[in-house]
Amino acid sequence: DTEVTQTPKHLVMGMTNKKSLKCEQHMGHRAMYWYKQKAKKPPELMFVYSYEKLSINESVPSRFSPECPNSSLLNLHLHALQPEDSALYLCASSQEGQGMANEKLFFGSGTQLSVL
């Protein structure tokens, strides 16, 4: 199983809503990532979890709150988002987050988020 599963695939929310994005992998990977991708742009890193600890937060606004309940699961909690937060949110995982020689990132198919 080399799959990273993201749910939901599409999400429409108002600026006062609270919602969560979910990401799951069963490859035994110990590092998980959230990226944000606007249309026709490259993905931009938001957060990195390594061994279930938040290791990188790329100055993301607090209306985005990541959570890693266990090594297979990564959530992104959304609250009071702005229309400019509309984007594709990609989750990825890799074998181990610190200098392993066989590293590569596996990506999920993303959640397309629209904030009205």
Next chain:
Amino acid sequence: AQTVTQSQPEMSVQEAETVTLSCTYDTSESNYYLFWYKQPPSRQMILVIRQEAYKQQNATENRFSVNFQKAAKSFSLKISDSQLGDTAMYFCAFMNLDNNAGNMLTFGGGTRLMVKP
């Protein structure tokens, strides 16, 4: 910090022909990997090929090969016998292996490739 630059926003190629996508990068790191990812209209990011910086031999994966010029910090992707299914956005990406916080990817701006029948 490192930067990745793809100077060709869009390219097109006839089916069955060969096309080369360019990528340059800037880094002071010595231990890193370089990647090409493909993102078709479905927006799934798919790994195409990886190059370890310490290896002189260029990586190949079936119809895909790279030309890695370490001194020039250049990493181009050659697609041979192009197929309609190769139509996608292609991203060049850099991974610093000496980052203790995680092996994140830094992406270039992307090249949109269209394969024409």
